Amino acid sequence: MEKRNDNYELDNLDTQILSILMNNASIPYTEIAKKLIVSGGTIHVRMKKMEELGIIRGSHLIINPQKIGFDITAFLGIYLEKGSQYNNAVEQLKRVKEVVELHYCTGTYSMFAKIICRDTTHLRKVLNEDIQAVKGIQRTETIISLEESIKRQISLT
Amino acid sequence: MEKRNDNYELDNLDTQILSILMNNASIPYTEIAKKLIVSGGTIHVRMKKMEELGIIRGSHLIINPQKIGFDITAFLGIYLEKGSQYNNAVEQLKRVKEVVELHYCTGTYSMFAKIICRDTTHLRKVLNEDIQAVKGIQRTETIISLEESIKRQISLT
DNA sequence: GTTGAAAAGTGCTGCGA
């Protein structure tokens, strides 16, 4: 039986488990259990429930892009020729590996992307060759991040 | 002895290990070893090396914000009164939990933030009370994401 | 829903090549 709650209300225990694991997914269940004063089995049951409900998407190893030569983070405001070209543009942008986020949005831009590149040469190549080649894109505005001052997940508490 | 390579060149094996774990940090080392046709110990040695080099930042449990009632993702272009107020503004914005990313950037805006809220009421509260209370912020422009079409990490290959 | 312990699987370490 599939659960359909799109908005399941987490209790205190669920929230605390998530809060701990969101910042460090490799903490053992037994240690979490000790902190929250429940048994390891309970942590397991709760995690399984939240996985089934789709609350937990998975886990990521977080790397430092700069250490492996990816120095530039940029945001791209994208203007489409027509709004109807959205789905098509998404499909084409999925093939551009440097695009790590893409949003359909309100306001000035039709779409909004986050891209990560090695250097300015790489960025120019992505903008001029890959992005501009996408059909339906009229023009873009680039915002280059000089420093990422905050980078975290939402706080549940 | 601390290593100081800010730009260590990963070999093929390192790259493949990271590529696998970036999408699912809970895959066992032994399974990765099988895929890449090396021993489990080798994976371990490589991971340890990359951790020491600071390439690996840690691991995160990824949750689906919408499933727990956080429905709105918005981007905020921030205009500062003076550029010199940057450090101060960062410190104040760190206290606003809904801000999950903050960049110091080129272009139209002085700073650029990503925020996640429960609903429009929550968003308005954050914008009007929390953000506007930050000293040095002149005004902001809000871009609301209606749909996140792409969300992934950088591809190493 | 929670517990505690047993079974299965994984991570870690040291020795050898």
Added chain:
DNA sequence: TCGCAGCACTTTTCAAC
């Protein structure tokens, strides 16, 4: 530097509360 094998630890399961 890499691979193999043994030990320690974690995850998972399950009967009982």
